[in-house]
Amino acid sequence: MRGDKLDNVLPLSVVKEGKTVRIVKIIGGGGLVRRLYEIGLLPGVEVMIVRNSGFGPVIIRNNVSGTFCLGFGVAKKIIVEVVS
Amino acid sequence: MSCHESRAGSTLKARQKAIKIGIIGNPNVGKSVLFNKLTKGKAWVGNWPGVTVEKKVGKLTLDGISFELVDLPGIYGLTAYSQDELIARKFLLEGKPEIVIQVTNAINLERNLYLTIQLLEMGFKLVIALNMADLAEKEGVKIDVDGLRRELRTPIIPTIAVKNFGLNQLIETIKEQLDKPAPFFKIDYGPEIEEAIEKIRRLIDSPIRRLGLKIDPRWLAIRLLEDDNDIVQRLRDMGFEDIVSEARHIRDELQAQLNESVEVLIIEKRYEYLLNLSRKYVRRKTAEKSLTDLTDGLDKVLTHPILGLMVFVSILYLLFKFSFDVASSLTEVIRVTFSQHIHDLVKNSLHPEFISSLFVDGVLNGVGTILIFIPNLLFLFIGISTLEDTGYMARVAFLSDRLMNRLGLSGRAMIPLLIGFGCNVPAVMSTRVLGSDRERRLSVFMIPFMSCSARLPIFLLLTLAFFRENQLIVILSMYFLGVFIAVLTALLFNNLFYRKQVAGYVMDMPPYLNPSIRNILAKSWERIRSFLMKAGTIILLMSVVIWVLSVTGPEGYIGPEALRDVELLSRSWIASFSRFLEPLFKPLNWDWRIIASLSFGFIAKEVVVSSLAVLYNVGVESLPTVLSDSLTPLAAYSLMTFALLYTPCMATVATMRNEVGLRYTLLMVLYQLLIAYTAAYLILSIGGMVI
Numbered sequence: 001m002r003g004d005k006l007d008n009v010l011p012l013s014v015v016k017e018g019k020t021v022r023i024v025k026i027i028g029g030g031g032l033v034r035r036l037y038e039i040g041l042l043p044g045v046e047v048m049i050v051r052n053s054g055f056g057p058v059i060i061r062n063n064v065s066g067t068f069c070l071g072f073g074v075a076k077k078i079i080v081e082v083v084s
Numbered sequence: 085m086s087c088h089e090s091r092a093g094s095t096l097k098a099r100q101k102a103i104k105i106g107i108i109g110n111p112n113v114g115k116s117v118l119f120n121k122l123t124k125g126k127a128w129v130g131n132w133p134g135v136t137v138e139k140k141v142g143k144l145t146l147d148g149i150s151f152e153l154v155d156l157p158g159i160y161g162l163t164a165y166s167q168d169e170l171i172a173r174k175f176l177l178e179g180k181p182e183i184v185i186q187v188t189n190a191i192n193l194e195r196n197l198y199l200t201i202q203l204l205e206m207g208f209k210l211v212i213a214l215n216m217a218d219l220a221e222k223e224g225v226k227i228d229v230d231g232l233r234r235e236l237r238t239p240i241i242p243t244i245a246v247k248n249f250g251l252n253q254l255i256e257t258i259k260e261q262l263d264k265p266a267p268f269f270k271i272d273y274g275p276e277i278e279e280a281i282e283k284i285r286r287l288i289d290s291p292i293r294r295l296g297l298k299i300d301p302r303w304l305a306i307r308l309l310e311d312d313n314d315i316v317q318r319l320r321d322m323g324f325e326d327i328v329s330e331a332r333h334i335r336d337e338l339q340a341q342l343n344e345s346v347e348v349l350i351i352e353k354r355y356e357y358l359l360n361l362s363r364k365y366v367r368r369k370t371a372e373k374s375l376t377d378l379t380d381g382l383d384k385v386l387t388h389p390i391l392g393l394m395v396f397v398s399i400l401y402l403l404f405k406f407s408f409d410v411a412s413s414l415t416e417v418i419r420v421t422f423s424q425h426i427h428d429l430v431k432n433s434l435h436p437e438f439i440s441s442l443f444v445d446g447v448l449n450g451v452g453t454i455l456i457f458i459p460n461l462l463f464l465f466i467g468i469s470t471l472e473d474t475g476y477m478a479r480v481a482f483l484s485d486r487l488m489n490r491l492g493l494s495g496r497a498m499i500p501l502l503i504g505f506g507c508n509v510p511a512v513m514s515t516r517v518l519g520s521d522r523e524r525r526l527s528v529f530m531i532p533f534m535s536c537s538a539r540l541p542i543f544l545l546l547t548l549a550f551f552r553e554n555q556l557i558v559i560l561s562m563y564f565l566g567v568f569i570a571v572l573t574a575l576l577f578n579n580l581f582y583r584k585q586v587a588g589y590v591m592d593m594p595p596y597l598n599p600s601i602r603n604i605l606a607k608s609w610e611r612i613r614s615f616l617m618k619a620g621t622i623i624l625l626m627s628v629v630i631w632v633l634s635v636t637g638p639e640g641y642i643g644p645e646a647l648r649d650v651e652l653l654s655r656s657w658i659a660s661f662s663r664f665l666e667p668l669f670k671p672l673n674w675d676w677r678i679i680a681s682l683s684f685g686f687i688a689k690e691v692v693v694s695s696l697a698v699l700y701n702v703g704v705e706s707l708p709t710v711l712s713d714s715l716t717p718l719a720a721y722s723l724m725t726f727a728l729l730y731t732p733c734m735a736t737v738a739t740m741r742n743e744v745g746l747r748y749t750l751l752m753v754l755y756q757l758l759i760a761y762t763a764a765y766l767i768l769s770i771g772g773m774v775i
């Protein structure tokens with residue numbers, strides 16, 4: 001997989017603290033997707049990972065949405081690519 | 085009467101009827117502060133019809149015009165995804181507010197604008213309070229208010245709710261808006277979607293007009309394209325089944341044509357629109373010492389998996405220590421004043437004996453019990469409100485997430501459980517923020533085992549009588565036992581009913597803020613007041629009922645002497661009822677008087693101590709001495725265990741019924757009685773073997 005372009009695409013739940021990522025896709029049911037969209041987390045949007053211990057909830061931030069805490073289950077369903 | 089006069093009459097009437105204003109906004113934008121400031125504390129709390137979510141309504145009078153301000157739940161959108169959103173929408177659709185005030189947070193204006201767009205699409209006259217203007221400035225956020233106002237055709241007033249800044253202008257603007265029409269607002273969703281909207285709009289336009297409904301048909305059409313269940317249901321109820329299915333058809337066609345989810349496309353378009361607004365009217369420059377940096381710095385410690393937990397436990401300890409230490413001296417003052425001075429005063433000034441006994445032994449006892457409660461509750465509420473207002477509660481939820489996940493709950497469930505230590509009633513009510521029914525039920529099942537402050541007097545009394553040396557440790561053991569049983573309960577029910585699911589959730593993390601003391605006091609007072617109204621009346625009533633049941637019996641009126649004479653008292657109704665139950669509690673070795681006061685405790689745990697006092701015919705202050713003559717320490721500990729675990733007060737049961745339904749509530753009541761009995765019995769028998 002190394003060198004493959006898909007290498008960069010991964011669930012938000014495994015991204016390290018301090019990284020900035022761009023949302024590629026959100027998998028899951030209508031309710032969750034709608035809720036995330038409503039608070040401004042939709043494909044193409046960049047967010048910074050403020051806190052992620054790797055097995056619990058993830059705290060993310062950007063200018064539009066502010067700071068949000070996403071449950072582990074939710075973070076797993078957000079597919080992102082690392083920007084920096 | 086001439087035509088002119090009658091018209092004047094009706095305007096006057098319209099004026100007398102208050103003009104309805106809804107206050108809406110995302111969570112943590114300062115909505116409660118603004119509401120309290122606008123209504124100057126002249127507000128009352130009720131429930132939304134059909135649900136137990138609190139509804140705050142306040143009055144405001146301006147130049148002879150009276151306004152009724154309705155505080156709506158904190159929400160992000162109007163999709164009817166959660167109960168809160170449904171409530172807000174129901175009010176907007178059915179309550180017909182003349183004006184809607186949206187409180188927004190200037191720091192993340194964009195996220196707030198999503199709700200703004202939805203409100204404007206619904207066709208409301210909107211006034212936007214651009215709150216937290218001070219913090220936005222510190223953060224380096226600059227908003228071109230005039231530009232935004234022109235583009236949205238909606239008044240926008242910068243405010244700093246905590247400092248009263250902008251409130252007068254806000255009020256002036258509300259007045260000006262009264263005579264103005266709602267602004268025209270439209271987002272262009274692109275040719276394909278617009279065509280579908282237009283098709284559906286034409287379908288519903290004339291039926292709606294015919295019915296004279298004040299709903300924007302374009303908005304309705306958009307909602308139908310978004311497949312909004314609530315709207316579909318409403319239209320069906322009005323008999324528009326054909327329109328609904330026709331709209332479905334149009335939507336399916338569109339979906340096939342675009343090859344993507346229409347609702348997602350619509351939301352994306354709204355964001356496109358508001359990001360465009362943001363590019364035009366919002367400027368951000370990195371501030372030197374920003375709130376975000378401060379928050380992140382604090383969060384390094386406070387959300388750290390180990391350090392954070394240590395801080396949390398310390399804060400919890402301090403919270404309880406603070407509330408009990410500070411309260412205890414006040415409680416003492418109230419106790420002394422009540423049981424001596426006022427007691428004697430009333431006793432000596434009222435005749436005949438029947439009346440004076442009713443007042444002293446019934447009413448005053450009740451009032452005393454309520455008053456003795458207030459210091460503890462007040463300081464506990466102040467502590468909890470402070471933690472809420474600083475933004476720390478959200479960190480608690482973050483920290484507890486892993487732990488709570490083991491029980492099948494999300495970290496947010498920790499907050500209702502903590503509130504449960506203060507009072508189970510608001511705790512059960514606050515489970516509403518939790519996403520799923522499953523999560524709500526599970527936490528509602530756990531809450532009654534959180535030892536509320538009403539149980540504390542029972543522990544205080546019994547430890548004072550039996551464990552004077554180790555009072556604190558014994559009381560703490562009760563709290564831990566409660567938590568332990570709650571955890572077992574969650575594990576049991578989650579495995580039994582729900583096969584260990586875990587909840588997905590999304591939660592706002594506000595920056596750390598200096599709490600506003602006035603806001604904290606206002607909130608705490610509100611909670612105290614609701615306690616007084618809900619529990620206070622019950623306690624008072626029960627004290628009188630106990631008095632009546634003690635001075636009368638199967639043979640008729642016994643007289644107030646019964647309260648001083650156990651011989652006489654044993655002929656009362658109370659005694660017969662409790663003796664009837666005595667065989668059941670034989671294994672626990674309980675005297676009928678204990679059974680009697682615990683039965684009254686089912687109605688409100690607060691009355692256990694005061695009814696013990698009545699039944700042993702002493703003041704609360706000398707109860708410890710009397711009790712230590714009639715119980716062993718082990719029996720006292722077992723009694724405390726029972727008091728901790730058995731069914732919480734009526735008020736909690738009633739709230740539970742509203743939240744999770746009668747079936748689950750009954751199940752819970754039986755379950756708790758069983759647990760309490762078993763635990764009390766085990767302690768007595770195992771303890772007996774050990775000692």
Ligand SMILES: Nc1nc2c(ncn2[C@@H]2O[C@H](COP(=O)(O)OP(=O)(O)O)[C@@H](O)[C@H]2O)c(=O)[nH]1
Nearest residue numbers: 111112113114115116117216244245246473600
């Ligand atoms: N600095 C500042 N703080 C505010 C302002 N308005 C509210 N707050 C604080 O923001 C926090 C949340 O306010 P609250 O009214 O409880 O938010 P709600 O969730 O929208 O009801 C509280 O700590 C308030 O003291 C404001 O304009 N400026």
